[in-house]
Amino acid sequence: MAYNFAAGPARLPDAVLARAADELFRRGPDGACAIERPFTGEAFRAVLDHARQRLTELLALPTSYRILFLAGGALQQFSLVPMNLLGASRVAAYADSGYWSRRAMAEAGKLAQVEVVARHPGELPLAAPAPGSWDMPAGCAYCHITPNETVDGIAYPALPETGEVPLVADCTSSFLTEPLDVAKFGVIYASAQKNIGPAGLTVAIVREDLLERSRPEMPAPFSYRRQVEEGSCVNTPPMLAIHMAGLVFDWIADNGGLAAMAAASQRKAARLYAAIDGSAGFYRAPVAPGHRSPINIRFHLAETRLTEAFLSEAEAAGLTNLRGHRQLGGVRASLYNAMPETGAVMLAGFMADFARRYG
Numbered sequence: 001m002a003y004n005f006a007a008g009p010a011r012l013p014d015a016v017l018a019r020a021a022d023e024l025f026r027r028g029p030d031g032a033c034a035i036e037r038p039f040t041g042e043a044f045r046a047v048l049d050h051a052r053q054r055l056t057e058l059l060a061l062p063t064s065y066r067i068l069f070l071a072g073g074a075l076q077q078f079s080l081v082p083m084n085l086l087g088a089s090r091v092a093a094y095a096d097s098g099y100w101s102r103r104a105m106a107e108a109g110k111l112a113q114v115e116v117v118a119r120h121p122g123e124l125p126l127a128a129p130a131p132g133s134w135d136m137p138a139g140c141a142y143c144h145i146t147p148n149e150t151v152d153g154i155a156y157p158a159l160p161e162t163g164e165v166p167l168v169a170d171c172t173s174s175f176l177t178e179p180l181d182v183a184k185f186g187v188i189y190a191s192a193q194k195n196i197g198p199a200g201l202t203v204a205i206v207r208e209d210l211l212e213r214s215r216p217e218m219p220a221p222f223s224y225r226r227q228v229e230e231g232s233c234v235n236t237p238p239m240l241a242i243h244m245a246g247l248v249f250d251w252i253a254d255n256g257g258l259a260a261m262a263a264a265s266q267r268k269a270a271r272l273y274a275a276i277d278g279s280a281g282f283y284r285a286p287v288a289p290g291h292r293s294p295i296n297i298r299f300h301l302a303e304t305r306l307t308e309a310f311l312s313e314a315e316a317a318g319l320t321n322l323r324g325h326r327q328l329g330g331v332r333a334s335l336y337n338a339m340p341e342t343g344a345v346m347l348a349g350f351m352a353d354f355a356r357r358y359g
């Protein structure tokens, strides 16, 4: 059995793959399978309603929030957030916590005046921007954060306070890995291919009062308001991904919900960080304890010339897709919900054995 540690698209739960094979690709008496039916028909409406209802339950979603199932990835949201939330303002606050927050800023900067209100320290050990109360620039429409930096392996230990300014979060790599206090946010978004389902779908959760900021002249598929009005069906939505998302939400509910996901996530991460910290410096984690992501575990071999041997021997041992991001190198193990605890145990064991042989 091989374990795929890819940062995304990532492993899906075995039970979800089995259900998908059984339920999605079998034709019914109407001559169509689940992804061949009209998106405006009753059958797909039921799929959407089910996914929305399940997610509402998992998140204990307050009634003042709307769930959107949108085509595309988180990168599209980097533009859709300013397009939908700036309203009459030009100013948006961003926190620089690493790679993806900087990509978000670069896209927003094409549409808004971006003010960087917090930065990560930029030197070792790496850390998230200090939370606490952040000063917001005058007339600022929203404040954007990336609670879990997938590339850097940094996670915020606590959310910042932004007063009346709505907090917007790119939760792509941490969504559904722990309970989320939705009421603290104006908008949350996450693309699917880590913890929700196959690529092509992004879930956005928008506080109702912010919908009036989507201007009528906006292109209809990009408008949060229009998508809410039309039940995420302004045009043909990513039906396969939505259907599979519903199966993933069922799987999370059947396996104890978000509290159980968080507990498993902490156990898996603790094994790998213990393997790093217990290696007498053979492996090094660049992120400070307390700011280390439980989802994307990033480390280096002190002898960098051993990295290729580590990666190829791991691959041969069935521990796949561990190569770090192309800009940072090293090793990255992503432990999304569908990674069984045995995967983390196997990897920790491999790390100890490799260190013994080469240390």
Ligand SMILES: Cc1ncc(COP(=O)(O)O)c(C=O)c1O
Pocket (backbone or CB within 6 Å): 007, 008, 072, 073, 074, 075, 076, 100, 146, 148, 149, 150, 151, 170, 171, 172, 173, 191, 192
């Ligand atoms: C935190 C974060 N934001 C944004 C993205 C980009 O997502 P997509 O490829 O779905 O546009 C990723 C992808 O890894 C991510 O991890």
